[in-house]
Amino acid sequence: MASSNFTSIPTIDLSKITSPSSKAKLLYDLRHALLSVGFLYVTNHSVPDHVIKELVNALPLLFDLPSFAKNEVALQNSSHFLGYSETGAETTAGKVDAREQFEFSTELIDDWTPENLLADRLKGPNQWPSAYPELRQVVERYIEELTRLSEKFLELVAEALDLPPTTFLSFLSDQHRLKLVHYPQSLPGVTDGQGVGPHKDSSGWWTFLLQASDPSVKGLQALNKSGDWIDVPNIPGTFVVNIGQGFEVVTNGVCKATTHRVLSGPSERFGVPFFQGMRRDLTKEEAVGTLKEHFEAGRFAREEVGMESQEGRQIDSAFLRGKYDTWGETQLRTKIRSHRDVGRKFYGDVFEKYTNDD
Numbered sequence: 001m002a003s004s005n006f007t008s009i010p011t012i013d014l015s016k017i018t019s020p021s022s023k024a025k026l027l028y029d030l031r032h033a034l035l036s037v038g039f040l041y042v043t044n045h046s047v048p049d050h051v052i053k054e055l056v057n058a059l060p061l062l063f064d065l066p067s068f069a070k071n072e073v074a075l076q077n078s079s080h081f082l083g084y085s086e087t088g089a090e091t092t093a094g095k096v097d098a099r100e101q102f103e104f105s106t107e108l109i110d111d112w113t114p115e116n117l118l119a120d121r122l123k124g125p126n127q128w129p130s131a132y133p134e135l136r137q138v139v140e141r142y143i144e145e146l147t148r149l150s151e152k153f154l155e156l157v158a159e160a161l162d163l164p165p166t167t168f169l170s171f172l173s174d175q176h177r178l179k180l181v182h183y184p185q186s187l188p189g190v191t192d193g194q195g196v197g198p199h200k201d202s203s204g205w206w207t208f209l210l211q212a213s214d215p216s217v218k219g220l221q222a223l224n225k226s227g228d229w230i231d232v233p234n235i236p237g238t239f240v241v242n243i244g245q246g247f248e249v250v251t252n253g254v255c256k257a258t259t260h261r262v263l264s265g266p267s268e269r270f271g272v273p274f275f276q277g278m279r280r281d282l283t284k285e286e287a288v289g290t291l292k293e294h295f296e297a298g299r300f301a302r303e304e305v306g307m308e309s310q311e312g313r314q315i316d317s318a319f320l321r322g323k324y325d326t327w328g329e330t331q332l333r334t335k336i337r338s339h340r341d342v343g344r345k346f347y348g349d350v351f352e353k354y355t356n357d358d
C-alpha cells in the first residue's frame, strides 16, 4: 500500500462492483482510502446525470433571489436548523465563514414533545422558498438518490473493512442533511480568505460532496497526516466522499475523519455536501463498543493507521472526547455553537451549557 502521507485523493470506480475480480480491486483500493486518506472520489456512481444537472442549474437562480425571498426561509425560524443562513452567520474554528447556505434534510414531521430526547427536535420539515417553487422537487429527488448511493457505499465500506455488508446500516438515522452552499468571490486584494474553516464533518457517517462550479474553480483542500493542505480539485462526474466524525468513533479511530476547509477565491463557488445521518439516540458506549473487538484485533495495526497531524488532532470532536451521552446531543451542541441565534431562541435551557463547555 502507498504511504499514508497522501498528496492526492484516490478515485474509487463503483462500476467495478460488477465482476468479482474487479470488485476485489475496488475493495483493496477503498480500504487504502479509508485507512490512509479519509477522502476519495467516487465515479460511475449511478446517480442520474439529469438529477445532478437540475440541482446545479438551480443554484445560481436560488442564490440570486432577493434577500427577502431568502429570509422568508431563514434558519432562525427553525428549531431543526433547516433554512437559509446569510454570509457571516456561521463560524468555524472561531472565525466567520464567507459563505451563505440553504440547509435541507430528509422531509420529516416535527413530533417532538418535552418527554423526548432533546436532540429529536432536530427532526422536522424543510422550509421551501415560495419564490422558487420548482426547487422542492429538485432537492427531494437529489436527496433520494444520494440516500441510496450512500447506503450502497456503506455496504462496500463494511466489506473493505472485513465486515458483513450490512454492518453499518443499523446506525443510520432517518434524517440526512443537504446543504446548498454559495461562496461569493473574495474581495479584491483578499487572497485565501476563509470560505469555511478547518473542520471534520460533524453531521454523521459520511459526506458526499458535489463540487458544483466550473472545474477551474478551486477552493477545497484536505489536510494530510503531516499537516500539509492538499487541493481536492473538482473532477466532473464525481462526488468527493469523506469520513465524518461518527464513523471515526465507530471504527475506534481506525478510520479518521479528515480535516478539510474551503478557501475563498477570485471566482464564486458552489458546493453541495450531503451528510449521511447517524442515529440520534446512539450512545457513545454503543458506538465505540459494538465493533471494538473487530477494530482492535490487530488487522489494522499498521503504523500509519490512526495517525493524524497536529492541526487535525485539535479539531473539536466532542462525541469522541465523551462529553455527551448520545450522538444526537453532540450534533445539537455543534449546531447551537455554529448558529448561536437559533440556539438562544429555541434551546435556551441548554445554550450556556453547550456554548461554554470547552
Ligand SMILES: O=C(O)CCC(=O)C(=O)O
Pocket: 179, 181, 196, 201, 209, 211, 220, 260, 261, 262, 270, 271, 272, 273
Ligand atoms: O463546499 C465545499 O466544497 C465543502 C463544504 C464543507 O466541507 C462542509 O460544508 O462541511
Ligand SMILES: [Fe+2]
Pocket: 199, 200, 201, 207, 260, 273
Ligand atoms: Fe465539511
